[in-house]
Amino acid sequence: MDKMNDIYIGRQPIFDTNMHVYAYELLFRANSEENRAKVIGGDSATAQVIMNLFGDMGLSAVVGDRKAFINFTEGLLLRENRPFFPRKQVVIEVLEDVEPTAEVLAAIDKLRREGFTIALDDYIFHPNAVPFEAYADIIKVDILETGPKKLVEHVPLLKERGVRLLAEKVETREQFDFCQKLGFDYFQGYFFSRPKIIQGKSLPSNKIPVLRLLSNVYDPDVDMHQLSSIIGQDVSMSQKLLKMASLSGKNHEVTSIHDAVVRFGLKRLQSWASVLVLSNIDDKPSELFLMSLIRAKFCELIGERVGDLSKDSYFTVGLFSTLDAIMDQPLQTLLDELNFDHKIKEALIKGSGSLGLALKAVKAMEAGKIDFELPEGFSPSEVSQSYLAAMEFAESLNLTE
Incomplete structure (x- = not known):
């Protein structure tokens, strides 16, 4: 070539x-x-x-x-x-x-x-x-x-x-x-x-259930009862899920939060939870949320080919890489609240491992860097194609409208 x-x-x-x-x-x-x-x-x-x-x-x-x-x-x-x-x-x-x-x-x-x-x-x-x-x-x-x-x-x-x-x-x-x-x-x-540093600021309590939900929906050993419990801790989250569940099954009465969770399905819950954490944050431009999803999809596409870890782990690393900016908190503080695998945490904090390499690659492309290490087994053209595919995916969700 x-x-x-x-x-x-x-x-x-x-x-x-x-x-x-x-x-x-x-x-x-x-x-x-x-x-x-x-x-x-x-x-x-x-x-x-x-x-x-x-x-x-x-x-x-x-x-x-x-x-x-x-x-x-x-x-x-x-x-x-x-x-x-x-x-x-x-x-x-x-x-x-x-x-x-x-x-x-x-x-x-x-x-x-x-x-x-x-x-x-x-x-x-x-x-x-x-x-x-x-x-x-x-x-x-x-x-x-x-x-x-x-x-x-x-x-x-x-x-x-x-x-x-x-x-x-x-x-x-x-x-x-x-x-x-x-x-x-x-x-x-x-x-x-860039996170706005405010001394003494703690994470608002209504954001913690959303973060815990995100952590658990991508857990390989996910427990649907645990997801129901997390959603049930927050009235706003429960109301949103019940409304979505009612739209998807008009002929079936919802009997409980757990009933809604089971009918909604894990894959839809993952997508819903990902968008949920990116929504209703008025002081952040929508481009930041778009960047989160581009990174997530790019890393997922890399992970599908590399094959050493689940593609969901790659997606999670990309999605959470802007969490400090979204939540106005140090990333380490936020990760302490989440039950992530240590490889995910190390990729986010230190940029280590194959997860970290995928994240560093997408950050380099965003910034127009001219010298960065490619993920294993990828040619330059394939990395570029993955980045374009990730942009198309994120744009298709219309989160910036």
Whole structure:
């Protein structure tokens, strides 16, 4: 197989002011070694990888109907042939190392007049980059490199010119709030998945039964009476299950929580419990829940092939990998509440074993990492296909609607 066919793609969400996903930045990588993902340098290689994305993977499979930010090198900007991307969906992102020469500015101007949206990447208000501002629809500001003082000084000036601003590298809720007040339109970073540390905060009691239910529904030695007991401890959970059970069997009167649990079935309980823990958490963006399910499905697909442990163990590791961010608690504290196998706990905390390797692989792809170890027996293309399949699975659940 031609190694140019080994494609890696990562995507990073871009949020609007309501913390809804506006777009994804796509990060392209091609494989150059058997068990490591590396960047293949050069404009032709980058163009080939992008071509493979649109021709083989399909843009809709990766971003749905949202916009896609695609990085452009100077060489790609200056190519005579015009991009074949859908103009309304693709945002051309000019990389920070591109110089504002007359040729480059003319090329950007032509792309813009043809209907493409132009974004500037990693902007830090350097005088040398000022010529780009007149051609930009969106400016992505590196807030960590720029600092609050320069942001306060420059943001109002750009807003007056009608430029949309995207705050890059937003790491905390405080940074998000600060940039939102300044007038930024979009946000990118890991603020949505970083736990907000509040000293002395304990896990709300109504979340504990949900976590225990999740732990038990994936236990190979699951006891349906135990599941009934856990659900029965929480009025809200019981009401939701009884309502679901009544919808699935209108001709059968439910006589007890256990009756509902048995009729509902273990597989449906697993799906229901997984979604339950991801729902009704108002202060978290839905993209975080989507990420949980993508990771879970990716790890499950890896586990099916590796075969050393149950695929449910792999699914559980992926699903619980964002639990600290969802619950605003240290992961170790949360895992202490759950009766997980030690291999699952070690994978989540230390990234160890084959479970941990699958989790590290999906995290690397999310972040667009260029060097990570592949799960045993997987080629780069197969890992990429598993990631795409996981994204399609998670999107099909419509949890972000």
